[in-house]
Amino acid sequence: MTSEAITKMASADEKPKKTQEELRADLEQGANILRTETLKKLDVYEKRLADGDFGDQDGEPAGSGEKRKLDAQKELLNADARLDRIREKLDSGDELGQDSILAPENIKLQNQAFLQETFKIWYDDAKSKVEQVPILVKPKDQDYDMLKDDTNPSKFGEYTLNPDIQDMDFENIHDSIIIIPDLSAFEGKPLSDVAKHLIDTYSKTHYLLGIEYWKWLILNPSKSPAKLKDGNYYFNFGSLVRGSDGHWYVPFANWRRSGWYRDARRLIGSWDSNYRVVLIKI
16 A cells, blocks of 8 residues: 555545544543443442352352352453543543544544545445444454354445444554464364454453554554564454445455555455454453
8 A cells, every 4th residue: 555545545534623622521421431331330240249140050160150250340340440541541631632532423433434435445436425333342242153144235334343442542552462362273264263262262351453443553554563564464353344245344454565455354254374363462
């Protein structure tokens, strides 16, 4: 990709800039929404505790209930950590970037121009104007085996976002927590199998990146981690994008000379030897 093409994409993605007061108000609103969700999770945890859900059930291996309890506690701690990061950002007095908006109604606006440009590259100008429908859903709550067979062309433009990474500052992520797991055992297997493995193995200890990181890489080639510029294809299972054929696709980026090439593969497609996944350690 040429520098001219990258500049064009960056320009296409521009939107009216908000004032710092407006950005802070939006970030506060996002924090309030997250706080409400966290309190709901706490209520669920306390109810499960009262109902004895964290005790070993009949037929379960010893310690199964305690594991459920620890998993639930970790989810609460992670939610608290996210709120702390937002509060630190607000209390620091530092200038907020235009990507600091967390309010759900702004999520579509954040990604709209980038996805329109993407659909224009993949298809044509007419299809780039399709109505986009963002869906906030945690990867661990998705059934990838079912989604690989979910084909509906009338829903072209749908895409999913991992709510756990909406406030992540990709530019300042330390290289040491950018993890590239060994998935060579999945060569030739469906991408849906890879997704299930990632959820089962890493969802409690790592963040699965999605469209947000995909977009950031492509628009920030000079700031992208050097370890990803090795010619392999880096998939972002934290998001799925429904293509014009109605299939769900996993977006990926591939470094070519001086810029990122963007594309996606169907969930029913096969994992290849030069495919990789980027995870962020929690």
